[in-house]
Amino acid sequence: KLWTPGFEKTFQQRFGYDIIPYMKAGLDSFPDVRYDYMLLLDDYVTNGYYKPFVEKCRELGAWSKVQCLGAPADVLTLYSLPDIPETEAMLNNPRYGRIVSSSACLASKNIVSSETFTCMYGFPATYLRQEQTADLKMVADALFAQGINQLVYHGMPYNPAGSDTIDFFATTYFGPKGSVTPELPAFNSYIQKVSEFMREGKTYTDVAVYIPYEDGVMRGAYPPERQRVWVWGEYELRYVYPPDEVEGYHPVWINRYFLEQAKFQDGKLKVGDAEFSSLYIDVDYMDIRALEKVLEFAKQGLPVCLKRHPAEPGFEKSPDYIKMLSELSALKNVSDEFKNIAQHPALVQGDSLPEYWCRQQSDGTLYLFLAQPLSKDLKYPVYSGQSIMKQSVYRELTINYNGKTIKKKFExxxxxxxxxxxxxxxxxxxxxxxxxxxxxxxxxxxxxxxNF
Incomplete structure (x- = not known):
């Protein structure tokens, strides 16, 4: 477990009990204690590293760009701190990028980056120098559909002049004699063009989905089959995706931190660039501070879908928690059925929706990216040639926007x-x-x- 001198004293002052006996007995046997431990660790990580790092960058006149994935803290909050939040693929599945782009939206950050094409075909050095551009495009499109709008290629290791023999085992090779080199100018042009579209205006927002960070902390380690040398605990949120029933509503993640920054104005929950029409909650645990904000906004009129009653995490339980849940559930604008609180049809409707991302300009114009079908739900590792597509695929979609309904068959x-x-x-x-x-x-x- 992560530790630093004085941690136990700070813990005692904050939570009112001694953590040492639980550490000796095995912290993972006490989920509520582990939750308190992670809250304090979050403070150390955030205030002891990420905030000073960002501040130092600004002091030096530099932009900060950070991958927060795997940090022992609430990553949705951490990603809001640097100037450019960054994900990674394929060592992270592309869908993880929605956490990063959600944080950027909630913090009014326009650029969302990705360290892209790491370990495309697996680890180590699988099909190195034999990469195929169609596979790269499939991964890039999967990232665009999660709101990523800056792709940093990984990579080209340094070679002395006249040499092209040095490789890196966890990358896609973009060197002078690489397999993708002949197609690289056209591929680069494609990436540039889509990235520019994906920076138009701001992210379109409608339904906020409460991210199950508390669930991850309370559950502890991933089962062995989901662990990697770079993946351990459920608090990392590596495999967390929005629920299917809000897929067409362009869901954006939200957490306690951003609920505390938000305001309910003109019938919308507003924070950063986001304006949400409703809040969707389907978690096992919710911090009491988050519940307090949800109840406050619901009393003001925010429609809330509360799929089930969460429990309070942490060692000390508040006698008010159950009362607050009961009060919340009794409100007319709160329901366990999303259809009862949805105020309008989904932005995109249809069977087997492609993954997509939408940007909205100040005049109301939308730019809607619909990813090629094979980009949907990509998982590590991609196999070589996975992108092969011999004929067109059609999707009949309905787009609902600004009171207009548009039905169209897309090829x-x-x-x-x-x-x-x-x-x-x-x-x-x-x-x-x-x-x-x-x-x-x-x-x-x-x-x-x-696994290693």
Whole structure:
């Protein structure tokens, strides 16, 4: 367990009991104590490292860019601190990026970065120098569909002049004689074009989903099959995704920290760039401070979907917690059925929705990115040639925006994603983001070294 001199004294002062006996007995046997431990550890990590780092960067006139994934703290909050929050793929599944882009939206940060193409085909050095551009595009599109709008390629190790023989075992090779080099100019142009669209205006927001961070802390370690050398505990939120029933409402994560920053104005929950019409909660545990804010906003009129009653985490339990839950549940604008509190249809409706992300300009114009179907729910590792697509795929979708309903059959040609420009009047203009990579070759799956 992480520790520092004086931790036990600070813990005693804050929580009113001695943590040492629990540490000796095994902290993971006491989830409520572990929750208190993680709250204090969060303070140490946030105030002892991340905040000073960001402040020092600004003092030096530099931008800060940080990957907070895996930090022993509430990562949704941590990602709001640097100037440029950054995710990683494929060592992180692309869907994790929604945490990063949600934090950026809630903190009014426009650039959301990714260290991209790490261990594309697995670990270590699987199909190194044999990468296929179609596979790279599939991963890039999966990231765009999670709100990422800056891709930093990983990578090209340093080689002395005249040499191209030095490799790095956990990367995609972008060196002069790499397999993707002939297609790189066109691929770069595609990445640039989509990234520019994905920075238009601000992230479109509608439904806020309470992120189950407290659940992760209370559960402790991932089961062995989900652990990696770089993944251990459920508090890391590596495999947390929004619920299916709000998929079409462009869900954005929210947590206690941002609820405490938010205000309810003009019928919307507002924080940073976000304006939410409703709040969706489906967690086992919720900090009492978060519950207090939810109750406050619900009393003011915020529609809340409370799927079940969470429990209070932490060693000391408040006698008011159950009363607050009962008071919240009794409000007319609170229901355990989302359909009862949804005020309008979803932005995107249809069977088998593609993954997507939407940006909104100040005049109401939307830019809606619809990712190629094979980009959906990518998981580490990608296998070589996984992107192969021999014919078009069609999706019949309904787009509901600004009181307008638009039904359209969309064609996804092989390897292609779509970018829609939607006016406030409901007019759709297809933007040209075409890039057709070479047809990939499907290669055998290699045995992966997943656990160490």
């Amino acid at each position: 996804f040609k092989p390897y292609q994603s779509l970018m829609l420009k939607i006016s406030p009047e409901g007019k759709i203009e297809m933007q040209d983001i075409s890039f057709v990579p070479k047809t990939p070759v499907v290669k055998p799956h290699e045995v992966q070294k997943m």
